[in-house]
Amino acid sequence: MNRLDGRLGFLSALPLVLVLLLSFLAPMAVVALFSVMPQKVFSIANMPDFSAYSLFFSQGYYKSLLWSLGMALTATIILLLICWPLAYAMAKVFGRFGLVLTVAVVMSLFVSENIRLFGWVLTLMKGGLIEGHLRAWTGLSFESPLYDVPIIIFGLVYVYLPFMLFPLAQGIAMVPDDTRQAAYDLGASRSQVLWQIEVPLAAPGIVVGSLLTFVLAAGALAESKILGGQAVIAIADDIETAFTFGQNWPLGSALSMILIVIIGGLALFGVSKVDLDAIMGRKR
Amino acid sequence: MGSPGLLRLRGVVKRFGSFTAVRDIDLDIVEGEFFTIVGPSGSGKSTLIRLLVGMDEVTEGEIWLRDKRIDKTPANLRPTCMVFQSLALFPHMTVGQNIEFPLKLRKEPQDKRRARAEELLDLLRLPRSYYDKRISQCSGGERQRVALARALAFDPEILFFDEPLSALDYRLRKTLEKELKDLHARTGKTFVYITHSLEEAMVMSDRIAIMKEGRFEQIAVADEIYSAPVSRFVAEFMGEVNLFPLSAGADGRIASDALSVRPGMRLSQLTPGSGGLLMVRPEYVRLAGDADGFDFSLKGIVHGEYALGSRIQYEIETVNGMVTVEKLREDRLTATEGQTLVLGFNAENTHFIGEAA
Missing domain, CATH: 2.40.50.100 (RNA polymerase II/Efflux pump adaptor protein, barrel-sandwich hybrid domain)
Known part of the structure; x- marks a missing residue:
């Protein structure tokens, strides 16, 4: 009976498995194939050629990758710090107001990311909303913060905030109030409760939120293009250029593969460390 | 106050908005006794114990522990501790880490902590091999014992219990009631227990307080409460x-x-x-x-x-x-x-x- 159930389960899952294979694995296989193609050739049957990968080092594309990863890491850490208290309040303090906050945050996702970023440009640029008003009223002026690395990180933090906030709030909601009170009752200080009880018990939410924001931020290019004015080039920008202006598909594919392997490895590592079932509410 | 009580409550009141949960309670708990507060749900017993442990603040009145006034002291600075109804064990720690938690907070060296944890495992009749077990691998009764061990590791002046047996099945509850009474005798600690179950109170307690609508109706030894209740409420609450x-x-x-x-x-x-x-x-x-x-x-x-x-x-x-x-x-x-x-x-x-x- 069990074996029959198992087989039926497999059979009913089969269509979806095929769709997933086709839509996720197949494109990746194509990209992997392209990445070992010689340049300026359009046939599939070639000897594998790794010259595109050597460009990654010789032409300095690794710098773009390091910038992307570095900025994504910084943005993730900043997001963790600012979202923890907010998520805590959403999970434990706000009650019904938490819903209002959720709706407000989700609403911002309805507007295209590029439009929101251009909004920031108009706000922050020299002669823009802030500096322009200040100069008109007081005669004081300051340099625009635009077109530099900190503003790109600000953009990443701003755009990916929901992806940290909601998993984190979910993670914090999983910490039973009793365990916090019990630790306190047993003599723990507030910071000891935070580090020894709340952070470990909210770990699934922390890992999921960090992974989401890091993965998305590492592959982001609009922030560095629009807010950063290409002060630094993100790896995603390089990939896009290689495929479009560069017409160098092997290079674009090779850069994609490098990014996919790094981020995929990180994601698999992270997911293997946490109990995803717990955060989806399938346990307890 | 020349009272001999270890824990003394004087005129304790707790209000939540316009609702008064605890009304003007005076109480003396004697060192070493097993004192049980019994009442139906909504009688204010849970609120009272939260005040005693320090998880809520009194609206009026004073709580004294020996010669120190503690009603303004937060829970983590009070020398008392509680076994929760849910037990509130830390699921991300092993049995040993749970028991050692209060000791670790006091920065006791690891070998001393371990020795104490094993002593407590022995005291609660848990095999020492449980030291490295996860909480999720323990049965209900075993978790109960781990929670007790953790509370005892804290070495409290008074150990409070918030209906810790109410979620267990009948047989296990009966066994643990007797074990708890036995543990009280062996440790000589002061136990303050709250429950809605008359039977539980009768089996274990030295003295029982019957609580109704935020007040004590009667405080007496079990026999007296059973045979000479002061009111219809107590008489009907204490069995048929x-x-x-x-x-x-x-x-x-x-x-x-x-x-x-x-x-x-x-x-x-x-x-x-x-x-x-x-x-x-x-x-x-x-x-x-x-x-x-x-x-x-x-x-x-x-x-x-x-x-x-x-x-x-x-x-x-x-x-x-x-x-x-x-x-x-x-x-x-x-x-x-x-x-x-x-x-x-x-x-x-x-x-x-x-x-x-």
């Missing part, structure tokens, strides 16, 4: 009971609508011209053919028979409503449903509750 309204005329003669009273019968607590309730527990009601030899008696029709294991309970319909009678299994009635009987009991097995209560 039969109550008969009584009054005394100006000459002291007892009058009752329901009971036939032996001529010349007097109750010392029943002053002339007053009234109240006569209480008799089901096990003291005798069933007979006639009223001879009883101080109080009435007629009734057998309505139903219920097996309670070692005892049998009968519901008997009388002019006073249903009267509950209990017999040991070996004294099982031969009477059948619908049969008319005389129920009788004697004054020494009754307790009189005055009108005001």
